[in-house]
Amino acid sequence: MILTLPLAFALALPHPRTPALDTAVFAGGCFWGVEAVFEHTRGVREVVSGYAGGKGENPTYEEVTTGGTGHAESVRVIYDPSQVSYATLLRVFFSIAHDATELNRQGPDIGTQYRSAIFYRSDAQKREAEAYIRQLTAAKYYPDPIVTELSPLAAFYLAEEYHQDFMARNPRNPYIVFHDLPKIEKYRKLLPDLFIAKK
Numbered sequence: 256m257i258l259t260l261p262l263a264f265a266l267a268l269p270h271p272r273t274p275a276l277d278t279a280v281f282a283g284g285c286f287w288g289v290e291a292v293f294e295h296t297r298g299v300r301e302v303v304s305g306y307a308g309g310k311g312e313n314p315t316y317e318e319v320t321t322g323g324t325g326h327a328e329s330v331r332v333i334y335d336p337s338q339v340s341y342a343t344l345l346r347v348f349f350s351i352a353h354d355a356t357e358l359n360r361q362g363p364d365i366g367t368q369y370r371s372a373i374f375y376r377s378d379a380q381k382r383e384a385e386a387y388i389r390q391l392t393a394a395k396y397y398p399d400p401i402v403t404e405l406s407p408l409a410a411f412y413l414a415e416e417y418h419q420d421f422m423a424r425n426p427r428n429p430y431i432v433f434h435d436l437p438k439i440e441k442y443r444k445l446l447p448d449l450f451i452a453k454k
Contacts, residue, residue, distance in 0.1 A: 281372070285364050322366045356400060381407075
């Protein structure tokens with residue numbers, strides 16, 4: 256005889272839970288390299304390039320590069336907090352992805368669209384970012400003051416398709432070779448426990 260559970264009882268059974276994912280948004284210069292850095296991070300499920308921190312909806316790359324919209328080239332990082340914490344993502348952002356002491360620029364790229372920024376999604380993210388910056392400042396991690404902007408995330412707009420996974424698709428691009436591949440090598444050497452070779 257085969258026993259079956261009544262429907263109501265079956266529906267009441269707990270379902271296996273998948274880990275809740277969280278989202279972080281960072282800006283640190285050209286999004287190609289920042290995206291690639293986070294794509295090599297353990298616990299990160301998805302990284303996309305886009306625009307945040309400006310006025311107007313659905314800005315285009317051509318509009319953002321003028322600096323007139325106020326948006327910054329940014330990346331949206333979707334991650335599994337059971338594998339990597341927000342504080343660890345901050346560590347990657349500050350130690351690998353960019354130079355937090357360069358005001359409204361990164362390397363050869365100049366303008367507010369290339370500023371250092373953290374767009375927090377909650378008070379908890381804001382507090383963690385503030386605490387992390389205080390720790391870096393107290394430790395004199397950088398020789399110059401940190402200029403990273405902390406702002407609430409109002410909206411994130413996806414960048415055009417040709418910007419997504421740019422490094423992976425264009426590893427021989429001169430900009431990538433000179434400015435972004437060295438970040439990946441630095442990451443591999445400096446934080447090997449976090450680094451994953453390929454996403």
